[in-house]
Amino acid sequence: DGGITQSPKYLFRKEGQNVTLSCEQNLNHDAMYWYRQDPGQGLRLIYYSQIVNDFQKGDIAEGYSVSREKKESFPLTVTSAQKNPTAFYLCASSIRALGEQYFGPGTRLTVT
């Protein structure tokens, strides 16, 4: 379980505010991912990064932004443009693409 952390565990925001979710890993993994988990919809890919200073959009990137300035960090910003931001957000990392992903404990975001 150790090696990849997300903070905070619970986050509450008012509508119209941007919010940044933290994801840190000390596994020396090159690849990092952000997923959104909603009941009955599995894990949907928001953004992913194979290497520092590079990242690609996933299937539901609209209303989100990321940065990858350091290998161990991949923060996700949920902007006010995201129409339905309340969800459970999972970060993951892997040694390389197409390999086992290690997930963080998740952040549950509630926007009212």
Add this chain to the structure above:
Amino acid sequence: GENVEQHPSTLSVQEGDSAVIKCTYSDSASNYFPWYKQELGKRPQLIIDIRSNVGEKKDQRIAVTLNKTAKHFSLHITETQPEDSAVYFCAASSPTDDKVIFGPGTSLSVIP
């Protein structure tokens, strides 16, 4: 892009019976197919994976089969135990874009 379907969405079995979960994918270039288990309140964890150069892989009570021609793969759990109760996700990944696309999940209940 890749699309992964998964059936059934819920599955109940008696302890000791077998459970089978089936997935289909759309991108013929996909060559990596992991399965993750998510227990209630916990993060997803890899339980088994298969690459396109093999048709079957086994690990104790868990096995995965892959039919590349038909673009489907299945998870088989034998001699189910109550601790197998969880949500199971299949996924597919293509070297074309290195994205890992998950299915919607199957909630497995093993009845003692």
